[in-house]
Amino acid sequence: MSKEHTTTKDSQQSSIDLASALIKRGELVQARDLLSRRIINAPDDYKARLLLRESFLQPGTDSDHGTGEKSCPCCNNSFSFFLPGGPSFRPDACCPACESLERHRFLCLILERLLPATTADASMIHVAPEQSLSPILREKLNNRYFTIDRFADADIQCDLCLMPFGTDSIELFMANHVLEHVKDDRLAMREIRRILKPKGRALLQVPLDHTLSTTQEAPEGATHEDLLRLFGQDDHVRQYGTDFKDRLEQSGFTVREHTCFNTVTPKDIKTYGLHKDEIVWEAIKA
Ligand SMILES: [Zn+2]
Structure with missing residues (x-):
């Protein structure tokens, strides 16, 4: 050396x-x-x-x-700046205290508004739970909060397309950056709708290409190398375009889009370190 x-x-x-x-x-x-x-x-x-x-x-x-100057709604700490974060270490992305990224912080702000509107005994399912969000939700909802994952540690290990919950049984469902990994996402959407109570809602986030009007699916037999080349990640099976909302509506949901433009102020975007293109889809079972 x-x-x-x-x-x-x-x-x-x-x-x-x-x-x-x-x-x-x-x-x-x-x-x-x-x-x-x-x-x-x-x-x-x-x-x-x-x-x-x-x-x-x-x-x-x-x-x-x-x-x-900067503040994280997930852990309530404040800082002079956020750290580089994400796979490419983009600047101003990651909370130094809880490691939340822009999308987690945006979702946390949305949850702060939506959670009080749910009934006091509401149950919630959180798929592939993020560490920056899960502890907050567990504390708020206690034994009415369940995490699920197909492979990783969770309260219940199960497939998103076949969940062990009764029809019309859950008030709130959340899956962030999950559907782009699921082979039959329309089946998953129908399964989410099945378990939700009437007026129940699913909060969903997916990586979206705003320049793509039609979602691009992986070709049959695509290898991991193909997926990496096409979608930037070898475990993504599609790139969602702006028709993501249509897919949810076709699966029977009424959809509301929460964006930085209709939800927070320009000052909030700076303070909370949000990405201005971020969207949270609120899919409501009619
Ligand atoms: Zn934080």
Whole structure:
């Protein structure tokens, strides 16, 4: 190993050690500043990311979260900036404390408005639960909140197209960035509609290409390499276009689109670090 490489590694380790010591002494502003600068320069520095996240779990530090220009509705912390996030580490994307991305924060704002409107004993199903949202919902809804996933850890392991819930049994359903993975998404939409109570609603998010008017399906027999080339991810089986809403309506839902334009102010977009093209579809069982 070259001397230069060893020195860089040593200095990286020493700044982690320094940040750890600062956190232990309660000097959180300095520790967070040091760690944030490291992460901006090297977004894949997961050691620094973990330590920064831990700094927000320190007890008795509520008023010590930076300048407060940015704020996360998922964890209620505020910061001077968001960190790079997502697969390509896009700037201003990720909450330093709870790792929420733009779409999670937008959804959290929508949920804040919609949850009080549901009945006090409403049940909710959350598919492939996001860590930045699931704990909040579990705390709010307690034993009326269930997570489901086909492969990963969840309250119930099941397929979205065949769920072990009665017809007309659930008030609220949520699946974010899930349907683009499901081979027969129309079957999944019908199954979601089946389990919802009349007037029950599904909150859905999918990656959408706003320039595409017709959803593009994977060709029969497409390999993982084909999917990666076509859709940018080897486990996506389609690219949704602006006809996503039509698909929901064809599956029997009344659909309301929540966008940054009809839901939040330009100031909110800046403060909460939202993506202006983000949409949450609220599919209501008529
Ligand atoms: Zn957060």
